[in-house]
Amino acid sequence: MKKIYLLCAGGMSTSVLVNNMKKEAKNLNYECEIDAFAVNAAAKVGEDADCILLGPQIAYKLEDVKKEVPCPVETIDMISYGMMNGSKVLEQARKMIGD
Amino acid sequence: MEKFRNNLLKYANAVQNNLYMKSISSAMMSLIPIMMVSSIASLIGAVDIGGTAAFMEKIGLKSVLVQINNMTINVVSIYVAFLIAYKLGQNLKAEALNCGIMGVMSFLILTPLSVTDSLKGLSATALGSGGMFVAMLGACLGGRLYVMFMDKKLIIKMPESVPPVVSKSFASIIPGALVAAIMGLIYQIISLTPYGDVTSLIYAIVQAPLASLGANIVASMLIVAFIELLWFFGIHGVLAVYPILMLVFYEPQLANLAAYGAGEALPYIFTMGFILGNRGARSLAVSILCIFNSKSAQLKAVGKVGLIPAAFQISEPIKFGIPQVMNLRMLFPLMITPAVSVLSAYLLTIIGFLPYHNGVSIPTGFPAIFSGFLFNGWQGIIAQLIQLGLCTIIYIPFIKSQDKFYLEQENQAAEQSESKASMA
Numbered sequence A: 001m002k003k004i005y006l007l008c009a010g011g012m013s014t015s016v017l018v019n020n021m022k023k024e025a026k027n028l029n030y031e032c033e034i035d036a037f038a039v040n041a042a043a044k045v046g047e048d049a050d051c052i053l054l055g056p057q058i059a060y061k062l063e064d065v066k067k068e069v070p071c072p073v074e075t076i077d078m079i080s081y082g083m084m085n086g087s088k089v090l091e092q093a094r095k096m097i098g099d
Numbered sequence B: 001m002e003k004f005r006n007n008l009l010k011y012a013n014a015v016q017n018n019l020y021m022k023s024i025s026s027a028m029m030s031l032i033p034i035m036m037v038s039s040i041a042s043l044i045g046a047v048d049i050g051g052t053a054a055f056m057e058k059i060g061l062k063s064v065l066v067q068i069n070n071m072t073i074n075v076v077s078i079y080v081a082f083l084i085a086y087k088l089g090q091n092l093k094a095e096a097l098n099c100g101i102m103g104v105m106s107f108l109i110l111t112p113l114s115v116t117d118s119l120k121g122l123s124a125t126a127l128g129s130g131g132m133f134v135a136m137l138g139a140c141l142g143g144r145l146y147v148m149f150m151d152k153k154l155i156i157k158m159p160e161s162v163p164p165v166v167s168k169s170f171a172s173i174i175p176g177a178l179v180a181a182i183m184g185l186i187y188q189i190i191s192l193t194p195y196g197d198v199t200s201l202i203y204a205i206v207q208a209p210l211a212s213l214g215a216n217i218v219a220s221m222l223i224v225a226f227i228e229l230l231w232f233f234g235i236h237g238v239l240a241v242y243p244i245l246m247l248v249f250y251e252p253q254l255a256n257l258a259a260y261g262a263g264e265a266l267p268y269i270f271t272m273g274f275i276l277g278n279r280g281a282r283s284l285a286v287s288i289l290c291i292f293n294s295k296s297a298q299l300k301a302v303g304k305v306g307l308i309p310a311a312f313q314i315s316e317p318i319k320f321g322i323p324q325v326m327n328l329r330m331l332f333p334l335m336i337t338p339a340v341s342v343l344s345a346y347l348l349t350i351i352g353f354l355p356y357h358n359g360v361s362i363p364t365g366f367p368a369i370f371s372g373f374l375f376n377g378w379q380g381i382i383a384q385l386i387q388l389g390l391c392t393i394i395y396i397p398f399i400k401s402q403d404k405f406y407l408e409q410e411n412q413a414a415e416q417s418e419s420k421a422s423m424a
Helices: A013-027 A039-046 A056-068 A078-082 A086-097 B002-017 B019-030 B032-046 B052-058 B061-070 B073-091 B096-110 B129-151 B164-171 B173-191 B198-214 B217-232 B237-261 B272-277 B282-292 B297-311 B316-321 B328-350 B370-376 B378-423
Strands: A002-008 A032-038 A051-054 A073-075
Touching: A002 A013, A002 A039, A002 A056, A002 A086, A013 A032, A013 A086, A013 B316, A032 A039, A039 A051, A039 A056, A051 A056, A051 A086, A056 A073, A056 B002, A056 B316, A078 A086, A078 B297, A078 B316, B002 B019, B002 B217, B019 B032, B019 B073, B019 B129, B019 B237, B032 B061, B032 B073, B032 B237, B052 B061, B061 B073, B061 B237, B073 B096, B073 B129, B073 B237, B096 B129, B096 B173, B129 B173, B129 B198, B129 B237, B164 B173, B173 B198, B198 B217, B198 B237, B217 B237, B217 B272, B217 B328, B237 B272, B272 B328, B272 B370, B282 B297, B282 B316, B282 B328, B282 B378, B297 B316, B297 B378, B328 B378, B370 B378
Parallel strands: A002 A032, A002 A051, A051 A073
Antiparallel strands: none
């Protein structure tokens, strides 16, 4: 099962988005594990992640996070994040994994 | 605009990525469980409804709480020294555990022993919040030196035949001894100065000036406004300035917590909690205005999505959804609302209505308004409600302006599709 991890400052705002993504994944019958973490834990959780998405407010950490993890890393765009758009971000994640 | 943003980004990155800042920041985050324990113990101990306080003393609960406090907040510098050196070791990809030990050792060597008639001991002043900077210094210096000595292979080399476990433990002897010697030397030299010991010296030349630099309302207002300026550029404001904020306002926070736990008067107005906790429930204000005071579909939708997160102190949906990020229309209210809120809290404090912030740490996402109760009692709730009111009033014209903008867009889009339909 693919592991999609979202990172933000404390793992809190992303957890709202994660719930919306999980709902969308269920609608699409797409099996995956989606979770939210604090960006400080990037190296640890990046070990087994298939892709990592950063909240736009920590977009400036993109290069640092890329250095710490082997999987693809992208930032979520502001509007999708602001509207907690589960389907758009899930789509982005799937493209990153190649699913 | 773009250049300014890039410069801000560079600054945020530089501060964040400085080796020592990084280690100190993440050490402070790891310290949170200790702070929580101490906060909970203090909060429970402060409850006095009916005869609960006397009851707690009778069943011995009060003394348990006091002991918990004494061994957490009043010796916090020991934890800090270990954690900073440990994280430093991790960041330098060295033996983190040994670094942590070196940090504690360095801190303790630099701390004076107090001798009274019956007792030789370490004072709570030196081990508690008053020793925080010594802990930071000792941990950074001691940890860094240890790693440097280990890297330079200033070690006792054992012959090949000796098992690696043994040669490893011998290897750290010389670096450890060197660090101890250096710390001891510093301790001795400082004891010959008028300050008498490192703790007093650091307090006088570092901690006190830093605290007084920030301990005024203008600095506080500027800081919270600057944090929002960073948000305007889409950078997480608090995260970016956290290390600097901590250097100036963490020790007052700890001192207040220690006093709160001991039932003493709170010494400081300006603490981390006062500044960050009195910025006003402004995202909540914005969501309410969007839902009830807007006509455009866009703002109504954003308000609905953002309301519950905002109630739990999560402001991103509002910040990115309106959007407030990179939206000049929102820049002024974005920066002015936390400044006005902090000012109102300050005014309420100096007239004697609002008690000082008690330094307690609460879980992230604890609802706004109610958090005021934990920090300042019922007066805190009133203060937060006043801030909510002020933020709402300030935002009304700006949300209206944004609403008008979206309404025009939506009407235009509706007209276009109507005319397309009528032409078909």
